[in-house]
Amino acid sequence: MDARKNGLMYRWSLKQCLSYFGYIVYGIFYNLIVVKKTHEDYQILNVIVFNFLFCLSVTSHLVTSLINPGDPLLYIKNNNRQADSIYLHCTICNKEINLFSRHCVTCNKCIYKYDHHCYWVNNCIGSRNYKPFFVLIISSTLMCAILVSSSFTAMFLIFSTKTSFDANDEQGLTSFIIFLGLNSLISFFYFGYITTFHLVMVFKDISTYEYICKKRAKSNSHVVPRLVVDKEFISVHTENTGISFGISFGI
Ligand SMILES: [Zn+2]
Ligand SMILES: [Zn+2]
Secondary structure (H helix, E strand, O other): OOOOOOOOOOOHHHHHHHHHHHHHHHHHHHHHHHHHHOOOHHHHHHHHHHHHHHHHHHHHHHHHHHHEEOOOOOHHHHHHHHOOOOEEEEEEOEEEOOOOEEEEOOOOOOEEEOOEEEEEOOOOEOOOHHHHHHHHHHHHHHHHHHHHHHHHHHHHHHHHOOOHHHHHHHHHHHHHHHHHHHHHHHHHHHHHHHOOOHHHHHOOOOOOHHHHHHHHHHHHOOOOOEEOOOOOOEEEEOOOOOOHHHEEEEO
């Protein structure tokens, strides 16, 4: 299998398709349905902020997908490397890579400063696309917060006036608002959790991968690979990590 350069290349993941579908549904749901059911004084600023966050979320989603997080050494010739630097060799890519790169079996390439593989953007998250990924999760959380508050406001107004239940088509619309309001609440908690987790990771200055490795080491069910760098050689102690590294070590 050839290595994919970005998340928009073949083949798309199910979660990636779901995220595109979610953007379409939430965008239409908010602008064409929820806004009409909320109070006019409430709308203008709310609509501007929601659509700004919506565009920011969609754009950062696409940028995170499109950036190639691969190790730069995969794309340059060997004689361009610095002579005094230490490299690892990936047996799958069959190339020398930077010390802190890791091979992703899904992307089929080594990722520079690997964080995790995200199926929502169908791409690995590494140091090259971490910033747009961070913008994506924060803007999505705030966007869902507005969606939740607006849809619950709309529900409150519908139930308090009760005029909407007079017509059958309005009953269907009310059910739709309740259904997507609850969906946006679940999305809010999901993105809120992811954002909080990554804020903690940024604060601690560690990657998701390092966090998982440390957690596994603490549980004693797995042993984390320990990289020992010496002046003359690199040795790596790897036991059962549950992850295929595909890297042979040596300089
Ligand atoms: Zn590799
Ligand atoms: Zn990957």
